[in-house]
Amino acid sequence: MDELQFIVAKLNEPPFQLNLTLVDFDEKAPTELLQLLVDVFSKLDDQLKMDVREVPKEQISAKIVQTLNILKFKMPENEQDQERFVQGLENGDKVVVYQILHWALQRLPSLQKRAYLARFLVRVEIPPEFMQDDVLQEIHNTHRELQSQFKEVHKQVDALRAQPTKPQEIKTEITTLEDERQQLRIKIERLKKQTSGEPGFAALLEATSGLRQQQDEESRLNENMRKQRMALQHAQQRKEEAQRRLSGMTQSAKQNASPQAMISQLQTEVRELQNRAKGVLVREMEQEQRKLAKLADERFDPQRSPEDIEAATHEVRALEDRCNQLRNQIDDDMSARGDNKLQMFRQTAQVAAKKLAAKEEELEGLNDEKQRLAKDVDEMEAKLSEISGPKFMTREEFKAYGVKLREKTHVYKRMKNELAEMRAELVVLHRTEQILRGRDKNLDGFLKDLEAKKGVVGYRETQEKLEKASEETANVDQNKEQTLEEISEIVREITVQLKERKNYLAPQIKLLREVRKVYQEVETEYNRKKAMYDKVAVGLEVERQQLEQACDDYQSECLQEESKYHYFNCLYSMTTAQLDRVNNEEKWDRGEGSFMPNFKTYTKMYQDKVTRQQALTDQLRKQKASISGNESGNMEQRRLFAELHKLLSCKLRAAKKIEEEKTGFSSSEFDMGGAKVMKIDQM
16 A cells, blocks of 8 residues: 555656546556556656557567666566566556556656666677677777766766856866965065075064054954944934934924825925935945945955055155156246147047047957857857768777778788789699690599599589689679778778868867957956956845835834824814714703704703613513513413313324224325315225
């Protein structure tokens, strides 16, 4: 039962999702079970996808058994048990099908991987008599080597898939760290050389290290103080905003402002907050983004020491002094000459600015051209793959093939010389045979007698067979010679084609290498910018969430204030209505009008109602006392009437029974449409 539950549960999960129940699965026919088994195995191998009603069962069982053997399923060891197993599989036996389904669904992911690998790693069985061919043996060995390469590549792919990080990011980070380490090493070596001979350097180094630690601590404390000040400033702003709103609400309450005025005031505050969120906060966010981008760019620059900063400061001051000096000199020269050419210089600057803009546009055009060239490179690579077709032999394989071809050519020439010698000897023997036939016409009889005397009967027949075999061998050698020549011609054609294609593709390959180098540089820059963008985006997202939270808080507060307003308004309406009733009651009591024609005030009306209810209560109490006093006599009289009814009913039934026995008929009375109908049945 547990096995069935497991199978049904797995079949109801992806990728099957059959929505079966135990009852539905148990009621399946053998053909349906076999189809279900084929559907499960089709998830492992698409070649097993078939309809069992259209394919012979023997073929289906053979494919399933072959797949089970590849997947290392434990088959019965006895031949009879194997035959019963295959027969049960063909007939869709529940025991066999359930066993296979339970085994396959338990380890479905691993079986999918094994089935995928089996498509490429199953050994091809070749009969030994065919393995004598060198070409077939070479192809078989190549196939085995490719299988080994596939195994290694698949292992590497699995290892790479198991790694959680991206290789390109790791490479970029490693490159950056290596550059920084190299710069630090060079700087440390330079400083060591400069300070190696100075006395008291160790104490100075220790003091500077302590100073650096204190400076780091001071910078950390300053940063914390800056954050605390910012938090304090935000808190003060929130406090001032809350106080302002409180004073506004207090002033509105003192002035007995109407609800419409309060709502309009709240709407004004909401609009101010929206304008602040859309205007001021956006500008502040843009400023912070620019500042963050600048800091991110500076983060990738090498770290500068205080000496470098001081040297750069001196250089900047010197350049500023030099610029001021040159400006003063220019002004003096122009004043001395009396011609002011400042307008001309301005025009020159405008021309330079236009040239700069033109160069920027040209740069954008070059970037577009670079992208177009990248697309062209991809298209050329696709065309190259189409032109080159299947993979050619490598240089090493081609050399090995040439050596083997030279060996076969040498053997062919040697055998060709032997064949020429044998043919020359055959000519001599043929001439000798003609001479001997001319001397003796009955040469066959003579040779037979001679063979009999020498004890070599059948020598001529054997010799003829050998000659025939030699002729066949010569034909085979001729065919081999022709085949080798064809192969040599093919090799020459392949060599020529390779040279032509190499010459044709050499410029494109060179261009492709250059473009790839540029692509790697651009990709590195892109990854760096992308990392910077991701960091900035995270900071902006956090700030956006904070702003959204603040807006939600303001909205919740606004809704609470609106709810309080409606509540107080309802209380005010109720209190006003009650106050109006009290004022009317006082006015009517003083004689200024009346509540109703019959009642002057609410008090008179309620007093009249109370009087009527008291009279009704007294009447009901009297009625209750009367009923309680007459209860015993009435109950006794009711009991007597019930006993009398029972007695009369018994007498009536007895009389009817006696009447029926006398007449031999029975009657029954029933109501039909409001009329009493008597039916008489014969006994």
